[in-house]
Amino acid sequence: NAGVTQTPKFQVLKTGQSMTLQCAQDMNHEYMSWYRQDPGMGLRLIHYSVGAGITDQGEVPNGYNVSRSTTEDFPLRLLSAAPSQTSVYFCASSYSGLAGVDGELFFGEGSRLTVL
Amino acid sequence: GENVEQHPSTLSVQEGDSAVIKCTYSDSASNYFPWYKQELGKRPQLIIDIRSNVGEKKDQRIAVTLNKTAKHFSLHITETQPEDSAVYFCAAIKDTGFQKLVFGTGTRLLVSP
Numbered sequence: 001n002a003g004v005t006q007t008p009k010f011q012v013l014k015t016g017q018s019m020t021l022q023c024a025q026d027m028n029h030e031y032m033s034w035y036r037q038d039p040g041m042g043l044r045l046i047h048y049s050v051g052a053g054i055t056d057q058g059e060v061p062n063g064y065n066v067s068r069s070t071t072e073d074f075p076l077r078l079l080s081a082a083p084s085q086t087s088v089y090f091c092a093s094s095y096s097g098l099a100g101v102d103g104e105l106f107f108g109e110g111s112r113l114t115v116l
Numbered sequence: 117g118e119n120v121e122q123h124p125s126t127l128s129v130q131e132g133d134s135a136v137i138k139c140t141y142s143d144s145a146s147n148y149f150p151w152y153k154q155e156l157g158k159r160p161q162l163i164i165d166i167r168s169n170v171g172e173k174k175d176q177r178i179a180v181t182l183n184k185t186a187k188h189f190s191l192h193i194t195e196t197q198p199e200d201s202a203v204y205f206c207a208a209i210k211d212t213g214f215q216k217l218v219f220g221t222g223t224r225l226l227v228s229p
Contacts, residue, residue: 042219042221043160043205058216105150109158
């Protein structure tokens with residue numbers, strides 16, 4: 001049982017490049033989400049999914065796309081990277097709602113992205 | 117929408133002292149308040165949570181208190197140890213409808229031996 005697995009752990013991009021951050025969970029959780037973590041700003045929700053085929057925008061969705069074709073996978077796509085997207089990205093999953101109410105929100109180990 | 121403010125942003129204590137981190141929230145309908153601990157370079161992990169129908173909850177050296185009237189909640193760590201050094205995040209949520217946690221900005225706690 002690996003929990004939530006994110007790849008890559010580190011990535012450097014040039015402005016305008018695109019890339020996909022991968023997230024997979026093996027806990028059969030319906031709810032998955034992506035957060036970005038910036039100094040002094042805590043964790044902010046980018047996109048979330050309440051099940052396969054269902055996604056929605058969070059607090060800071062601009063510049064990112066997501067899809068949820070299977071229960072296990074929830075990739076985050078950067079369409080045209082900008083320096084403002086330099087951040088640490090966390091994928092999370094839970095079985096009892098996005099917030100993990102009555103259960104825990106399980107985070108991946110994070111992906112540190114630098115956009116030059 | 118919900119807004120969560122967290123103070124202080126940094127907190128330095130000596131080993132054995134107590135540490136208190138405070139959060140305020142704006143939406144009176146919020147009814148679930150978790151705390152996450154993030155060690156350096158690691159993922160955030162849930163350490164304790166509280167529902168709005170409870171005023172206080174304890175788990176060994178950590179406790180959380182909630183004041184619904186004032187819309188604030190606090191994390192208390194007693195007998196701090198160096199391994200308590202981490203960033204702590206509070207969060208608030210209304211557990212109805214689509215659930216989206218709103219996190220505070222984090223408190224970096226440093227416990228010196």
